[in-house]
Amino acid sequence: MTATVRAQRPRPAGKDYGYTNARIRGMRSRLLKKPFLDDLMRCADLSGVIQKLMETEYAPDLEERLLHGRTANQVDLALRDNMVRTYRKVHDLANDEGRELLAVLLGRWDLFNVKTVVRGKHHSLSPEEILDSVMPVGQMSRVDLEELSRQDSVKAVADTLATWRLPFAEPLNAVMPKYNETHNLSLLELALDRYYTDWATSRLKGRGVNKDLVKRFIGAQVDTINLVTAIRLLYADLGDQDPMSFFLPGGTVVDEALFRDLVSKSDVDEVYERLKHTPYGRSVEAVAIKYVETGSVSVFERALEDYLTKQAFSMGRGDPLGAGVMVSYLWMKANEVTNLRIIVKGVSVGMPVGRMEEELIVV
Amino acid sequence: MEEVRPTRSELLERKQQITLAEQGMDLLKQKRDALLIEFMSVMDETLRLSNDLQRTTSEAQFSLAIAKSVDGVVSVRSAALATKGSVTIDMTGTKIMGVSVPVVTKGESPLRSPFTRGYAITGVSSRIDETADKFERILDVIIEYADIETRLKRLGEEIQKTNRRVNALEQVTIPALREQVNYIRQTLDERSREDLFRLKKVKKKIERREAAKRG
Numbered sequence: 051m052t053a054t055v056r057a058q059r060p061r062p063a064g065k066d067y068g069y070t071n072a073r074i075r076g077m078r079s080r081l082l083k084k085p086f087l088d089d090l091m092r093c094a095d096l097s098g099v100i101q102k103l104m105e106t107e108y109a110p111d112l113e114e115r116l117l118h119g120r121t122a123n124q125v126d127l128a129l130r131d132n133m134v135r136t137y138r139k140v141h142d143l144a145n146d147e148g149r150e151l152l153a154v155l156l157g158r159w160d161l162f163n164v165k166t167v168v169r170g171k172h173h174s175l176s177p178e179e180i181l182d183s184v185m186p187v188g189q190m191s192r193v194d195l196e197e198l199s200r201q202d203s204v205k206a207v208a209d210t211l212a213t214w215r216l217p218f219a220e221p222l223n224a225v226m227p228k229y230n231e232t233h234n235l236s237l238l239e240l241a242l243d244r245y246y247t248d249w250a251t252s253r254l255k256g257r258g259v260n261k262d263l264v265k266r267f268i269g270a271q272v273d274t275i276n277l278v279t280a281i282r283l284l285y286a287d288l289g290d291q292d293p294m295s296f297f298l299p300g301g302t303v304v305d306e307a308l309f310r311d312l313v314s315k316s317d318v319d320e321v322y323e324r325l326k327h328t329p330y331g332r333s334v335e336a337v338a339i340k341y342v343e344t345g346s347v348s349v350f351e352r353a354l355e356d357y358l359t360k361q362a363f364s365m366g367r368g369d370p371l372g373a374g375v376m377v378s379y380l381w382m383k384a385n386e387v388t389n390l391r392i393i394v395k396g397v398s399v400g401m402p403v404g405r406m407e408e409e410l411i412v413v
Numbered sequence: 414m415e416e417v418r419p420t421r422s423e424l425l426e427r428k429q430q431i432t433l434a435e436q437g438m439d440l441l442k443q444k445r446d447a448l449l450i451e452f453m454s455v456m457d458e459t460l461r462l463s464n465d466l467q468r469t470t471s472e473a474q475f476s477l478a479i480a481k482s483v484d485g486v487v488s489v490r491s492a493a494l495a496t497k498g499s500v501t502i503d504m505t506g507t508k509i510m511g512v513s514v515p516v517v518t519k520g521e522s523p524l525r526s527p528f529t530r531g532y533a534i535t536g537v538s539s540r541i542d543e544t545a546d547k548f549e550r551i552l553d554v555i556i557e558y559a560d561i562e563t564r565l566k567r568l569g570e571e572i573q574k575t576n577r578r579v580n581a582l583e584q585v586t587i588p589a590l591r592e593q594v595n596y597i598r599q600t601l602d603e604r605s606r607e608d609l610f611r612l613k614k615v616k617k618k619i620e621r622r623e624a625a626k627r628g
Contacts, residue, residue, distance in 0.1 A: 123486065126481070126485070127486075130485065130486075130487060162536075165536060166491040166494060169491065169532070172495070173494060173497045175494060180494070183487050183490035183491040183493075183494060184491075185487050235532070236528070236532060236533040239495070239532055240533040242536075243533055243536050279534060279535055282527065282539060282542075286526065289528075296533075298535055346539070346543060347542075348538070348539040348543055350539075351540065388482070388483055391483070392482040392483065394482075395481060395482040399478055409483070
């Protein structure tokens with residue numbers, strides 16, 4: 051793997067979060083506030099949105115991207131660049147334990163990037179096409195991903211990952227014979243998804259308040275994925291496929307037994323009933339009517355994502371000298387970028403303000 | 414007017430031609446009416462599919478906008494890499510009232526389940542999944558629409574062609590033939606009046622000659 055050269059900053063070692071959290075609180079104070087987002091939604095066109103964003107921390111990223119055209123897509127790419135830059139900055143500010151925790155949390159993006167490269171190689175796409183769809187915020191830098199996307203085949207990608215001693219080589223190589231036989235891409239993806247949670251849990255082994263905090267949060271993330279999967283499987287025609295093959299281990303509430311029970315239900319009402327006494331019951335029930343109106347599973351996914359985001363935000367209100375401040379900031383930043391994307395897209399297609407407000411995540 | 418020989422045989426021939434032209438015109442009118450009935454039913458179906466296509470497209474575009482905003486362009490693009498595929502269609506032909514029309518049918522339905530799109534559902538949001546589903550529906554409607562629209566176009570062209578033929582017979586050929594029949598009839602009448610006059614003259618001459626002989 052290549053090492054990225056970055057500016058030297060004072061960096062605390064061990065488990066001292068004092069300096070890191072002070073810097074992060076400073077960064078958190080610069081996050082965009084609700085009145086600013088309200089103003090942004092009321093802009094007449096994309097130019098107005100860009101003009102307002104140029105007065106924020108997004109200005110350098112926008113300046114660079116807008117050279118290629120003042121389009122919603124370029125703004126979207128600028129927002130991505132800013133998020134990558136911010137995540138890297140948080141990583142640089144973090145102490146040893148913080149970096150370890152970040153590696154696990156942002157490992158989800160490494161997983162995403164590996165899946166993207168595998169998808170591209172499965173369909174023999176060019177490295178340029180693949181690199182348009184990666185998000186280098188994890189352990190792997192853009193240079194690493196460029197190298198990975200230059201490989202000839204899925205097998206070569208797995209081998210390269212193994213050479214770099216990255217964890218995702220293991221699940222890929224494990225299902226490679228079956229993949230070669232069936233040419234079924236979802237086998238590889240499912241293996242990677244299952245592996246991530248196992249890997250994250252094993253990396254967080256040992257005692258420690260901060261490790262427990264992150265472990266609980268990853269557990270909640272896995273729970274929400276399993277819940278959405280269970281609801282998606284309710285009306286699906288799986289053929290001879292075992293629904294349990296979609297279960298991801300590592301959740302805190304949704305274990306194998308609960309997942310098995312949920313996928314065996316005949317409709318959503320029974321799922322509400324079953325989830326009533328879990329922390330997710332209220333979120334799922336709150337959107338029950340909306341689900342009946344729209345018939346779209348995404349309303350559940352959205353409700354569970356909102357729940358997860360609120361959980362992440364609340365981590366920042368705990369120990370002022372713990373990892374929660376850092377983790378909650380990452381989520382706040384991601385949330386801000388998502389909300390800006392919704393506004394940029396909404397304004398560019400002439401979406402009514404009310405509709406945009408409805409789409410905004412926790413503000 | 415074309416060169417017409419004012420003879421009785423020509424008159425008979427022209428009359429036969431008028432009868433034939435009128436029969437042809439009636440047949441063409443019947444064909445046009447039948448085509449119009451077929452056209453109207455195809456038109457209803459085309460309008461239904463066109464509305465369906467518009468609705469499906471706007472729904473898909475909206476879902477895509479939401480997926481791009483919430484999940485990000487990167488996630489949508491990445492999922493799209495996994496779902497890359499092709500759509501197969503079969504092209505055959507059939508005849509409606511003697512009009513050849515192509516028949517476009519789906520070789521394999523473009524609609525896929527979330528488990529056959531390529532990606533694992535555990536790693537792709539249901540928003541992206543629903544967007545993919547809506548775009549596959551567009552493909553499905555487009556294939557149906559291509560079939561029905563081509564049928565409508567061909568039927569429309571055939572109706573226009575038949576209409577032109579009916580108009581040509583009704584406005585040009587039959588009136589021209591009728592004019593020719595009138596011309597022949599007038600000429601023949603004239604000729605017969607001339608003959609009668611000539612005969613009367615001859616008769617008078619003969620009568621005068623005989624009267625002179627007697628007197």
